[in-house]
């Protein structure tokens with residue numbers, strides 16, 4: 063596969079440069095040769111792991127909101143229990159799950175995980191079938 067842009071990639075900051083050696087931007091050494099399929103796969107994996115960490119972190123931020131907000135609202139407006147045609151426990155647990163999901167989705171819309179190697183695309187390549195350039 064032919065890549066667009068400089069072949070040497072910094073796994074730390076995502077910087078790219080024409081020559082091997084230390085990263086010109088952050089000093090990370092050694093750089094990764096993006097002309098190798100295995101290295102591109104490694105960089106994609108790093109972005110995926112970063113995305114997973116972001117999802118977990120935003121979920122852990124959403125959970126306290128999902129617990130506290132329904133408790134505050136239901137405690138201050140107990141009339142809700144009369145209006146909702148479900149057992150009180152189901153109303154509490156359901157609203158906790160609902161608020162957690164809404165906050166989590168909101169956080170994921172507001173903030174995006176850092177993607178350093180977006181130029182690689184999402185498609186995973188098969189190893190060992192590289193065309194000679």
Ligand SMILES: [Zn+2]
Pocket residue numbers: 072073074075076077085086087088089090
């Ligand atoms: Zn760097």
